[in-house]
Amino acid sequence: MNKKTFIRAVEYWVSSADGDLLEFGGGLFGDAQRLEAATRNLCFGKGEGLPGQAWEAGHPLMLKSLQAPGFHRAAAAKAAGLTCAVALPVFVGERLSTVVVLFCGDDEEHAGAVELWHNQPEKSSDMTLLDGYYGTTGDTFEFLSRSTSFRQGTGLPGRTWENQAPVFMPDLGRGSGFLRADSAVKVGINRGFALPCSATDGNVYVLAFLSALATPIARQVDVWQPDALVSHLSHSFSFSEYHSIAEPISDDRLELGMGTVGQVFASGVPALMGDAIVMPVASNNRITAVLALSL
Known part of the structure; x- marks a missing residue:
């Protein structure tokens, strides 16, 4: 019997051609088929919905209840057992490359948490x-x-x-x-x-x-990071609670821009790779790693 993962669905949003809207780019929805159906034709302006609010705020946002009035897909989320979501805008320089939304679920047997930490340099160390x-x-x-x-x-x-x-x-x-x-x-x-x-x-x-x-975080998590010269990506670690060791990764060392992982690093836009979603990780407005989540 498969365990339910803590992260149960992931979607990502990309800018429209004119840059005025966020359009659905893709996602992994698992058993949340109603949520997927309710998502595909949506778009969000700046400040609209959870993706648009994260875009406008310029930082991650957490929605602790998907039954809140501002979340329009509440019924579909409830049917799938989804309870909270985190929207992660990714900026490369001043440009928004994507907004990734992670949906989590829990139940009476669940043990875990999602936390958003921050530091305000002008106020504290x-x-x-x-x-x-x-x-x-x-x-x-x-x-x-x-x-x-x-x-x-x-x-x-x-x-x-x-x-x-x-x-x-x-x-x-x-x-x-x-x-x-x-x-x-x-x-x-x-x-x-x-x-x-x-x-x-x-x-x-x-x-x-x-x-x-x-309640594992995901079925498998893989991370790639650039080398010192930023000429290649190296597979830095994996973990999985579904196997004694994580499933082997064939792409252990990649040239920038090569393959799905390399393209995500170069573009800052997520992509689907089989049953995994590959997404950029950014800090200080630059891509510092690539993360693959298998759900």
């Missing part, structure tokens, strides 16, 4: 929680998270901030790398994955997924 979705995880872990802060290089958000690239922590209960380890273990959380987010407002943003073996 710490990264604090901007918003978080904790589902059925429990109030104690949420309270601890909201009262925790990270310096650059410490904890999962701080390490991601420092690296400007995705970070995976396979066992949050071991070692001192995860500052909320004791509380996480008590609620069943044992995995952490975070990625830097693109923004135009001068602040730093990190999106973190915390999950458990019973």
